[in-house]
Amino acid sequence: xxxxxxxxxxxxxxxxxxxxxxxxxxxxxxxxxxxxxxxxxxxxxxxxxxxxxxxxxxxxxxxxxxxxxxxxxxxxxxxxxxxxxxxxxxxxxxxxxxxxxxxxxxxxxxxxxxxxxxxxxxxxxxxxxxxxxxxxxxxxxxxxxxxxxxxxxxxxxxxxxxxxxxxxxxxxxxxxxxxxxxxxxxxxxxxxxxxxxxxxxxxxxxxxxxxxxxxxxxxxxxxxxxxxxxxxxxxxxxxxxxxxxxxxxxxxxxxxxxxxxxxxxxxxxxxxxxxxxxxxxxxxxxxxxxxxxxxxxxxxxxxxxxxxxx
Amino acid sequence: xxxxxxxxxxxxxxxxxxxxxxxxxxxxxxxxxxxxxxxxxxxxxxxxxxxxxxxxxxxxxxxxxxxxxxxxxxxxxxxxxxxxxxxxxxxxxxxxxxxxxxxxxxxxxxxxxxxxxxxxxxxxxxxxxxxxxxxxxxxxxxxxxxxxxxxxxxxxxxxxxxxxxxxxxxxxxxxxxxxxxxxxxxxxxxxxxxxxxxxxxxxxxxxxxxxxxxxxxxxxxxxxxxxxxxxxxxxxxxxxxxxxxxxxxxxxxxxxxxxxxxxxxxxxxxxxxxxxxxxxxxxxxxxxxxxxxxxxxxxxxxxxxxxxxxxxxxxxxxxxxxxxxxxxxxxxxxxxxxxxxxxxxxxxxxxxxxxxxxxxxxxxxxxxxxxxxxxxxxxxxxxxxxxxxxxxxxxxxxxxxxxxxxxxxxxxxxxxxxxxxxxxxxxxxxxxxxxxxxxxxxxxxxxxxxxxxxxxxxxxxxxxxxxxxxxxxxxxxxxxxxxxxxxxxxxxxxxxxxxxxxxxxxxxxxxxxxxxxxxxxxxxxxxxxxxxxxxxxxxxxxxxxxxx
Numbered sequence: 001x002x003x004x005x006x007x008x009x010x011x012x013x014x015x016x017x018x019x020x021x022x023x024x025x026x027x028x029x030x031x032x033x034x035x036x037x038x039x040x041x042x043x044x045x046x047x048x049x050x051x052x053x054x055x056x057x058x059x060x061x062x063x064x065x066x067x068x069x070x071x072x073x074x075x076x077x078x079x080x081x082x083x084x085x086x087x088x089x090x091x092x093x094x095x096x097x098x099x100x101x102x103x104x105x106x107x108x109x110x111x112x113x114x115x116x117x118x119x120x121x122x123x124x125x126x127x128x129x130x131x132x133x134x135x136x137x138x139x140x141x142x143x144x145x146x147x148x149x150x151x152x153x154x155x156x157x158x159x160x161x162x163x164x165x166x167x168x169x170x171x172x173x174x175x176x177x178x179x180x181x182x183x184x185x186x187x188x189x190x191x192x193x194x195x196x197x198x199x200x201x202x203x204x205x206x207x208x209x210x211x212x213x214x215x216x217x218x219x220x221x222x223x224x225x226x227x228x229x230x231x232x233x234x235x236x237x238x239x240x241x242x243x244x245x246x247x248x249x250x251x252x253x254x255x256x257x258x259x260x261x262x263x264x265x266x267x268x269x270x271x272x273x274x275x276x277x278x279x280x281x282x283x284x285x286x287x288x289x290x291x292x293x294x295x296x297x298x299x300x301x302x303x304x305x306x307x308x309x310x
Numbered sequence: 311x312x313x314x315x316x317x318x319x320x321x322x323x324x325x326x327x328x329x330x331x332x333x334x335x336x337x338x339x340x341x342x343x344x345x346x347x348x349x350x351x352x353x354x355x356x357x358x359x360x361x362x363x364x365x366x367x368x369x370x371x372x373x374x375x376x377x378x379x380x381x382x383x384x385x386x387x388x389x390x391x392x393x394x395x396x397x398x399x400x401x402x403x404x405x406x407x408x409x410x411x412x413x414x415x416x417x418x419x420x421x422x423x424x425x426x427x428x429x430x431x432x433x434x435x436x437x438x439x440x441x442x443x444x445x446x447x448x449x450x451x452x453x454x455x456x457x458x459x460x461x462x463x464x465x466x467x468x469x470x471x472x473x474x475x476x477x478x479x480x481x482x483x484x485x486x487x488x489x490x491x492x493x494x495x496x497x498x499x500x501x502x503x504x505x506x507x508x509x510x511x512x513x514x515x516x517x518x519x520x521x522x523x524x525x526x527x528x529x530x531x532x533x534x535x536x537x538x539x540x541x542x543x544x545x546x547x548x549x550x551x552x553x554x555x556x557x558x559x560x561x562x563x564x565x566x567x568x569x570x571x572x573x574x575x576x577x578x579x580x581x582x583x584x585x586x587x588x589x590x591x592x593x594x595x596x597x598x599x600x601x602x603x604x605x606x607x608x609x610x611x612x613x614x615x616x617x618x619x620x621x622x623x624x625x626x627x628x629x630x631x632x633x634x635x636x637x638x639x640x641x642x643x644x645x646x647x648x649x650x651x652x653x654x655x656x657x658x659x660x661x662x663x664x665x666x667x668x669x670x671x672x673x674x675x676x677x678x679x680x681x682x683x684x685x686x687x688x689x690x691x692x693x694x695x696x697x698x699x700x701x702x703x704x705x706x707x708x709x710x711x712x713x714x715x716x717x718x719x720x721x722x723x724x725x726x727x728x729x730x731x732x733x734x735x736x737x738x739x740x741x742x743x744x745x746x747x748x749x750x751x752x753x754x755x756x757x758x759x760x761x762x763x764x765x766x767x768x769x770x771x772x773x774x775x776x777x778x779x780x781x782x783x784x785x786x787x788x789x790x791x792x793x794x795x796x797x798x799x800x801x802x803x804x805x806x807x808x809x810x811x812x813x814x815x816x817x818x819x820x821x822x823x824x825x826x827x828x829x830x831x832x833x834x835x836x837x838x839x840x841x842x843x844x845x846x847x848x849x850x851x852x853x854x855x856x857x858x
């Protein structure tokens with residue numbers, strides 16, 4: 001077990017190093033640079049700026065310098081946010097994305113598992129048809145459309161009520177979570193519903209369920225202890241990558257609902273070619289994803305003792 | 311399948327499924343503490359920001375949002391009043407001549423910690439701006455001051471900058487050359503004062519947080535949650551605090567999404583929002599009062615004048631000029647109220663000798679005439695010795711607006727002149743890189759003013775100007791720029807600029823397309839907001855909330 005864990009961690013570190021290196025060189029290959037702006041600056045000012053940010057050095061030197069900094073856990077200063085360390089940006093904005101993402105994921109997982117199980121139980125009847133229709137809509141309509149429509153719905157709702165029932169946008173109290181988290185979790189919920197449905201269909205007809213019934217177990221006990229627990233495993237598998245996807249995939253929702261999450265900085269940094277922020281957020285998210293997958297693999301062992309790690 | 315297998319699932323399951331709905335209902339019942347757009351009793355307004363201010367360290371600020379905040383929290387030597395006239399800020403009196411400027415500072419100008427604003431604070435800040443180690447992007451805006459350029463180039467130490475504190479309250483500036491618009495420059499954000507002891511105590515973190523700044527303007531920052539919220543409150547140390555009516559300007563929303571902004575306005579959560587073309591139609595249907603204001607920038611087609619380019623040929627450029635009708639572009643393509651057709655290098659708001667430059671010196675009118683255009687094109691073809699014209703590359707941005715304008719131009723040149731246009735859509739930085747490298751025949755370009763003088767547009771196509779991306783080089787153009795630059799007599803300067811205005815059109819240096827307009831919505835109870843092209847915009851320093 002320990003050897004296995006060590007090996008996975010070393011592999012993880014190598015993966016992150018590779019992500020950092022590939023991003024670094026790809027980013028420098030893109031035409032333009034972070035210092036270019038609508039208004040060009042005189043060459044002496046340009047030279048001062050290049051020196052200030054270390055861009056006057058040859059690329060391999062910049063790369064080694066950056067790697068050295070990164071190992072010490074310092075991602076440098078942002079080019080566009082001239083006073084802010086990339087570490088501060090991640091530290092201040094990742095918890096926002098993460099908390100929103102976790103709420104969204106909790107909604108998605110709970111909804112997906114329960115609704116998936118329900119469609120399986122009611123296979124071919126109206127609750128199945130209704131929920132699966134909803135699933136198809138939720139999967140095919142892009143997030144930004146749902147976000148915009150949800151916001152418009154809030155405006156109309158507040159207008160009808162004559163007072164503010166739900167906030168249109170903003171951040172700071174728990175109410176700000178509700179609609180963005182629902183919107184953010186919707187796609188994942190639909191995906192999990194489908195996954196859970198097919199997994200549940202397999203389990204429902206398994207021999208051990210028949211045995212359980214034959215023993216005279218109650219329907220509730222069969223559902224929770226025998227069916228749900230066995231059907232849930234594939235869902236747990238995708239939960240790891242889903243955590244990473246949902247905490248990073250909120251760019252549009254963060255923009256529409258004015259939420260100060262990291263996703264916004266991630267996307268804007270690429271548009272602005274803000275080298276340090278691109279590197280910082282990519283490496284951070286890369287590492288996050290890699291170690292999330294490892295964590296889920298280990299979690300398997302606890303849920304299903306038949307899967308032995310190591 | 312046995313009968314039991316089809317039994318409905320346990321009731322718990324159904325209840326659990328409804329959990330999201332319960333959550334939503336509970337939310338609806340709880341009272342919401344979100345503030346409304348305006349609050350008469352507290353004289354408080356709520357607004358939104360397009361982005362987190364990139365730099366509240368005035369030395370390094372370059373963008374609209376930072377200058378908007380700084381314009382409310384800080385004050386330079388001079389400032390603009392509601393009518394756009396220069397009035398005293400920290401300076402109570404001033405004098406400008408050919409080679410120097412003197413400013414006498416108010417006794418009651420104070421920092422937010424109660425200490426006086428002194429002449430040293432200006433000397434210190436200005437020396438930092440040109441210091442190569444600080445690397446300020448806007449350092450060149452100080453180049454009219456003696457030795458500024460040499461310091462920026464590293465040839466002189468920052469202490470050699472031509473600015474001295476004669477005493478605590480008297481500031482003396484030596485100029486490199488006569489600069490008719492130097493007073494206007496002192497209202498610019500990069501010219502703001504900074505107190506040395508406070509700045510040094512913050513290390514590299516000056517301006518990074520609300521408590522790492524000293525304020526000397528009508529407001530101060532009371533809260534700054536990065537990326538989420540800024541709150542400005544009335545600065546009780548400000549010398550002119552009697553003039554400030556608003557107690558608080560809260561900015562709890564940071565988003566660049568114009569639909570979200572519009573929704574917030576409809577929900578009575580923000581008191582002022584800009585409208586994009588997409589929201590405009592809906593706003594018109596809602597019968598809300600739509601306000602218009604000239605944003606001050608000029609958008610134009612820039613030609614590549616580099617050797618070997620077809621667009622270097624004057625007749626070729628004039629052919630395009632004679633089919634590109636700016637009025638049609640504004641009406642049919644831009645479609646935003648307040649947008650004006652481009653008729654000159656100089657926008658309509660530029661000041662002349664006494665009043666408007668464009669009224670005193672009207673731009674020569676370009677006649678739109680496809681027949682003349684085709685004659686010019688034929689001349690160009692002969693001069694260039696071409697059988698037929700190869701396709702031209704039109705470099706532009708990746709926005710829907712840019713795409714629309716590109717397609718319009720493509721269609722226009724094909725039908726009127728039989729020219730093919732290849733549209734090269736690029737995202738922001740890549741477009742800039744290509745402009746700089748000259749990888750285009752035509753480029754959709756624009757220019758916004760830096761300071762309140764005709765020269766902010768006038769020297770744009772001088773051969774030495776780095777923002778002259780098409781590399782236009784004409785001794786006549788350079789001559790008129792030099793005349794206007796070196797003279798201080800307004801009439802002489804404006805006549806030189808009138809000659810230059812004519813030259814730009816006759817030589818078709820560029821094709822002015824339109825002067826941008828800005829459309830916005832403002833809360834009915836909010837009064838006294840000043841919109842301006844140069845300086846803090848929008849300006850809430852004199853704003854107030856009235857009863858409905």
